[in-house]
Amino acid sequence: MKLRMSCVVHLSSTVGTAVLLASTSATAPAPAKSAAKPLAAAKASPAKVEANLLQLMRGILYPASNVIFAAQEDLSKQPVPPDASTSPNPLTTTYGGWQAVENAALALSESANLVMMPGRMCSNGKPVPIGRADWIKDVQKLREAGRAAYAAAKKKDTDAIVDVSGTISDACSACHDVYREKKGGVQDRCLP
Ligand code: HEC
Numbered sequence: 207m208k209l210r211m212s213c214v215v216h217l218s219s220t221v222g223t224a225v226l227l228a229s230t231s232a233t234a235p236a237p238a239k240s241a242a243k244p245l246a247a248a249k250a251s252p253a254k255v256e257a258n259l260l261q262l263m264r265g266i267l268y269p270a271s272n273v274i275f276a277a278q279e280d281l282s283k284q285p286v287p288p289d290a291s292t293s294p295n296p297l298t299t300t301y302g303g304w305q306a307v308e309n310a311a312l313a314l315s316e317s318a319n320l321v322m323m324p325g326r327m328c329s330n331g332k333p334v335p336i337g338r339a340d341w342i343k344d345v346q347k348l349r350e351a352g353r354a355a356y357a358a359a360k361k362k363d364t365d366a367i368v369d370v371s372g373t374i375s376d377a378c379s380a381c382h383d384v385y386r387e388k389k390g391g392v393q394d395r396c397l398p
Pocket residue numbers: 214215258259260261263264267268271314321327328329330341344345348374377378379381382385386395396
């Protein structure tokens with residue numbers, strides 16, 4: 207039987223380094239020669255940062271991962287809510303079951319965009335290090351993990367979800383090992 211992943215927040219990393227040679231172009235800064243246009247586009251964008259990085263993690267990444275991890279077990283065993291249309295458990299809403307797992311996977315991939323938004327701060331007031339190459343790579347791992355989870359959810363494939371849960375957990379801890387778990391405490395978070 208495969209190892210079930212649960213609370214990734216406390217897992218230590220066993221991440222391989224050979225992953226992720228694939229394109230990071232979607233998140234990488236534009237090359238210098240075309241810098242003017244994307245900058246203008248960014249200025250015109252009505253997108254605004256609303257949460258610090260910690261709040262974003264707690265509000266979107268953490269609950270979305272837990273929905274995916276839950277799909278390592280039989281989803282039909284989720285407690286039946288009195289009314290699916292108002293259930294606070296994504297797995298038992300009107301869009302519950304495997305559809306909720308798909309949605310959580312998409313939330314994870316989309317969260318890769320959110321953690322790259324300019325202007326977001328960490329809980330200690332330091333800017334999220336979106337210009338650093340290793341940060342960008344870690345974010346790409348998160349995106350790929352979300353995409354893999356989406357593919358597994360579409361196939362309703364529990365074994366694939368077990369594998370992908372490991373991939374997600376590794377993606378979270380690869381970044382946490384460097385940018386979150388700091389000997390110096392919270393004030394050193396988001397520093398290399
Ligand atoms: C690219 C880097 C990166 C990735 C990927 C990442 N995190 Fe984080 N995470 C951080 C950093 C940095 C912090 C600390 C943020 C702060 O203090 O503002 C953090 C904080 C958190 C927290 C809050 C911890 C606390 O102190 O309460 C949770 C929960 C969390 N992450 C969950 C996840 C999960 C789940 C994943 C994977 C699906 C994930 N993170 C992926 C960088 C990352």
